Amino acid sequence: MMLRTGLISLGVAAFWGIGAYASTALVLKAELSFWFALPAAAIITGMLAWAIGYLVVRNPGFGFLILTSIIGMLIGLVFGNIKWLGGFTGIEYIPSPDPFVIPFWGLIPFTSKIPYYFLMLALFLVVVLSFWALYNSSTGRAWMAIGLNPHLAESIGVNVFKYRIIAFILASAAAGLEGSFYAHYIGSINPNAFNIFKTINVHIYAILGGTGSAFLGPIIGSLIMTFAPESLRIAKEIEPILTGALLILLMIFLPGGILGIFDLRQHIWKPFAGNARIPQWIKKLLLSAE
């Protein structure tokens, strides 16, 4: 999402952690319900991102990269040094979400993994649908303009700073929402879980899948990155090496990510088949740029 506005944030995991800690604190210390803490965590994360964004978004490019990575590295230390939040050992026994009543259906207790799955699915849909709506509105076009050409965006009246802040807030709030879910799903949190490597993984998902598409890219990327290491388990010790090698090969041969294959195919086909093109509906699905 931030990639769209031409900024790479290395602080995603930090906001994920802030969401997780905020939600845990609300449930354990303030004894509020999970169903209140979940959106509250997103809002708290978003507000923090607003404050932080004012400081870091002013320096686009390299400065932003460094500043967000500092935030990403500091966050673990910050949480670790707050005794009230469990210090470096973290917090255990975070209660699972309260049972939930769906009308005409019955009580949904969070005892097995299935309700979690559906909750995650619902959150995922909420986030994806909201971002889809944004990408296809003037806000999304302003983001795209900034990402493609910030100077030109300014000269057509786009407040580059404002739109970058908005993107930063929304991306962080989404991360906070996921963080809240994560804390209550795993049942424990500790500061080391939110280090910068988590962020780098997130970016690998997006870049591997293809940065040309706002949604399908990250989704395909994360599917592959979740299943590929699993299927390479046969050689457990060298699994990270294999994954790494695979990534490097992909970067070299498919700089556009997995979705870049479609573009490649277009190039190869063109001279032979003349007008061979991807069918319009697939194109529409793939390119949320328009």
Next chain:
Amino acid sequence: MRGVRLEVRDLSKFFGGLSAVSHLDLDIFDSEILGVIGPNGAGKTTLFNVISGFYSPSRGKVVFDGHDITGLKAHQVAQAGISRTFQISNLFMSLSALSNVFTCHHMSYRTGMWKRFLHTSSAIEEEERLRQSALEILEFMGLDDLKNEPAGKLTHGQQKALSICMALATNPKLLLLDEPVTGMNPAEIQTILNLISRIRSRGMTIAIVEHNMQAVMNLCDRIIVLNHGQKIAEGLHKEIIENQEVIEAYLGKEEEE
């Protein structure tokens, strides 16, 4: 006397110790085409960059339609109604020509933020209307056949024309064109010049920085000559070509040694 669109008073811009523009006074009148010429490094583009908010002036004042716009940011100047094109083709290269113009309608949305987010029927209608108006601008500039081509694949001349379309899409009151015909062949130049006069005939005020003398002489109502950041001449084109100082600036002083 026609109204003054833009007033520049005692404007200076320094880069370190170097003054790119110094003590410049300049008026742009309503619905005129003003040409700004001068040798390389005379400060013409710097002048445009200061007016359009990309640089803030070191001293002096810029007043547009009675509002002081000195030191405003580029997007605020654009919102005030000044639109510009760039010397090098500055487009969203990967987008189609139509999307380029459509994206430039950024300031034209009137429906509320939430309506746009929720894609209510009024927001969708508005988008359709703006897309239509983007298409009309392309038609006006004779680019409608190329609307689905990616901007990066257009010829140099088409890209320049497209960038004028994009500047028009922001509904400006003043259009600043930075070298609109540089690097084109004579046929392309003629097309662009015709288009610029057509834009003016709709009541637009235009200022042009250009190296192509013939184009400037044919097109502009009034010409200002800059040299070393200072105005050395101002007037109709006949007065300019006969001006001794201008000839010296371009050809050098005659010295007897």
